[in-house]
Amino acid sequence: MELALNVLLVLTSLLLIVLILLHRGKGGGLSSMFGGAVSSQLSGSSVVEKNLNRLTVFAGAVWTVCIVALGILIKV
Numbered sequence: 690m691e692l693a694l695n696v697l698l699v700l701t702s703l704l705l706i707v708l709i710l711l712h713r714g715k716g717g718g719l720s721s722m723f724g725g726a727v728s729s730q731l732s733g734s735s736v737v738e739k740n741l742n743r744l745t746v747f748a749g750a751v752w753t754v755c756i757v758a759l760g761i762l763i764k765v
Contacts, residue, residue, distance in 0.1 A: 697755050701748050702752065712741065
């Protein structure tokens with residue numbers, strides 16, 4: 690059980706990294722410094738952003754459950 694949770698934790702961690710990097714920059718951070726703000730306004734639709742947000746929240750929830758379950762298994 691612990692091995693399966695560890696594997697799932699690694700997979701969801703990598704998925705979260707990819708999903709977060711796919712999000713469009715909203716502020717005046719580094720992406721707008723290099724012209725990312727212009728290209729981010731032209732591409733993407735609201736449906737894609739909503740689905741990306743839902744997928745990110747779902748992956749974060751699975752990641753959190755894995756962390757809590759591993760903590761309980763290790764403590765016992």
